[in-house]
Amino acid sequence: MTSEHVDVLIVGAGISGIGAAAQLGMKLPDKAYLVLESRQASGGTWDLFRYPGIRSDSDMFTFGYKWHPWPSDQSLADGHMILDYLRTIAKEYGVEDKIRYGHKVTKADWDSDAQQWTVVAATDEGEKTFTANFLWSCSGYYDYDEGHQPVFPGVEDFEGTFIHPQFWPEDLDYGGKKVVVIGSGATAVTLVPAMADQVEHITMLQRTPTYVFSRPGRDPLAKGLGAALGLVPRFVPFKGLREKAGFEAIRWANIGVLVGSYKLARRRPKLVKKVIRDGVIEHLTARPGQPGLTKEEAIRYADEHFNPPYNPWDQRLCAVPDGDLFRAIRHGKASVVTDKIKRIVADGIELESGKKLDADIIISATGLKVRFFGGVEVHVDGKPVRVQDTMAYKGVLLSGVPNLAFTVGYTNASWTLKVDLVCEYVTNLLAEMAAHGYTEVVVERDPSVAASPFMDMEAGYLLRAQELMPRKGDRGPWQVRQSYLYDMKVLSADIRDSKELQFS
Template sequence: MQDVDVVIVGAGISGIGAAYHLKTSCPDHSFVVFEGRDRLGGTWDLFRYPGIRSDSDMYTLGFAFKPWKGKTISDGATILAYLEETVEEFGLGPYLRFQHRVLAANWSSEARRWLVDVRTDAGEVERVRCKFLFMCSGYYDYARGYTPDFADMDRYGGTLVHPQHWPEDLDYTGKRVVVIGSGATAMTLVPAMAGKAAKVTMLQRSPTYVLDLPGQDPLAATAQRCLPERAAHVLSRWSSVTRTMAFFHFSKAAPKASKRLLMAGVRRALGPDYDVDTHFNPRYGPWDQRLCVVPDGDLFDAINSGQAEVVTDHVERFTETGLKLRSGAELDADIVVTATGLRMLIGGNIDFRRDGEPIVLKDHMAYKAMMVSDIPNMAICFGYTNASWTLKADLTAEYVCRLLQHMRGGGYEVCVPRIRGNFGSEQPFIDLSSGYIARAVDQMPKQGSKAPWRLRENYALDLVALRYSRVDDGVMEFSR
């Protein structure tokens, strides 16, 4: 049986960042990174649909320890190359184990270790024992995307595609394409396919807020030209953090004003004759769900050129040649893309147990949005929903390193968050109304309304709380 100090699950952005921090901040700790797929990169290797790009700026989606030098909003291939370069530059390759899928993890109170069962690239199941388990497997199911059970889908005679499983040989040249959805994936696909397809229609049940941003931030571009690399990186990163946080809090404090601002931007882009109220006027408030970024107005350009259109209606059923809508209208389509969302999967579909008994996350409370009440020696990396994922991933990895150093320095073997006193009111872990989150509420722990049980969604506050506050805070229980 292999023994290591830390097992990291996942070799995407979170897992690579965690490996860097462990190697540099905890050089006396052994660790291994298990990745079920045959390549690193996670999201940026899995998704291959046209136009795949970041929906956060790369100065914050990139790592704090490795400056991003490209465009603000970047394509998936460039992001994957950046991750591969990170692994090479910092010597992380020897720690990665590809085609090693973690099947189960059982905390043994007697051994004071996690017993982790892994299916290896040889197809065998091996057991690894570790002191600490660091889950960096993301938040959605890599095996399956979400597609509603539309009526008569089996009658459709064209090509049906989910973006998560995009066929490499799919030729949409001159084809009529309908993209069902109104999220970031749909708004990426439509302009990317519009120049080649005969017509691309984005079919949505209800509108989403859209924010037009430049593909290259002028301030960041100027900083890269005029300042040393590290100074340009810090300036670009904090400029983005500040603007994102300011707009989020403005939207929550003054939703009507924020909505007017967003709607005015769409009207400017599409002109006075476009029916903005039907197609780009959501029923909910700004940041009740994630905003969609449209870099350099590419979606609006595709609509204005006539190569793309937006239809706001409900799918009644599929037909042999396309879709019948609730309004009675029909859409003919050679290709239908179901950009209808993700299936959230917290914990990578691993069978978690404690002394053989199943661990049910919804019965627990999230501590600092990264650990779970009464579950020893485990952290789960979960990034921000109102900003870049990596901002929180970096802070989480830093905190885990501080925690491990504190344990080693004090001779502790076990750390476990305990609910002591008043945590306030019990609330869902994520305060968004998006469908993919609502469908997965039973998978997630709860949060409280008071620290440290509250999910802040505020990078500046988390920076102080996770980088500088005491690890031994009276809530985390340590034992030898």
């Protein structure tokens, strides 16, 4: 079996992989690279998910790459806009020509004698092998082939349509139907308002409430600067100096809001909880001449259905553009029920409270299933690597595994903020190795550093997968803080001063 050799092999052609490839091509143009993508299209999440209303739940001025400004004032963007943005960048930076579609990486083995990786990919034509000096995993951390699906008693008795939003049927007709969405996360709060105008009624059934807040769909600062600079919100890159300066101002304003609100929530959770609650009540209360709840009804509704038993940012908050979820509730097209499922029956869901929800369609928006490194079997000199036995160095490298980097974004902020920092770090690391003729870099775990879960947010999908991910440390470069400002400092430090890195 013949092998194709490159300097850098990137796994995954989603937002992380496209960003990595573009940055590698710009900063190290002499490095030969390929991107292996298991699916037949680029875009990752934004191509996979096709459910109604799919959109970002982070502002696009931080979710877009900092080196290629998001070209619109629309802050929470629709999925197709994000996909267009990514694919435009892939073409503009020459990444598209380096992507090998239908290549599902199954195994990667580092050979210390040869100083290279041998990577096996499954394709329609059979297995193909590649060799690479450096391996960069950009496949995210969830399973594209399978979502998290709890077992609901009686689901086999349901006579309607039961679906998981990760596998949305293209021909699903929900017009005039009674729909129940199980879940209360970002997918659920997106689906409900997107479907509300076409269904008979849609219900969001949740076991536990989530913090939901409204934010403008179009960024006020971007809108104002766009008007001042004579820009219009359309899909073209910002080319002039004024436009780029304006984008940086908008980007840092949004970073400030992200960082500030997160810190405030951790330090004064009761205050943030009150602010979110007051916003929910305001959005549920009827406007003059419009349908809605009375103030008293809105208070009761908020306290029953939007009042989680945990503090803000113990789990991820959900943003809804221009209060669209609350508007659907005010207009009577949508409702929220907080209860537990007793069993699913032929025509709906029986609840533990004794109530029943009639349904023609049940959507199980019950979350993701984590699969770190895309399920790739990693070996070093023929010995299997248990990822959970490694410790992450700066959230980028794995202890004991040479010439391998991985990209995992933030859980409490825009994913791509971390992507950009990782890209800068890895390209700087590769440049340092090239400058000194190094062929291997490895970081060895410090046995005195105490280990803890890589992601300590209390989200269900992360708690279920703690044993599938590497560890993080309790200090120094082994920490993973979920902090952009911290990572800016840590990942921009001079690589030559990193005593943990061993070059050869």
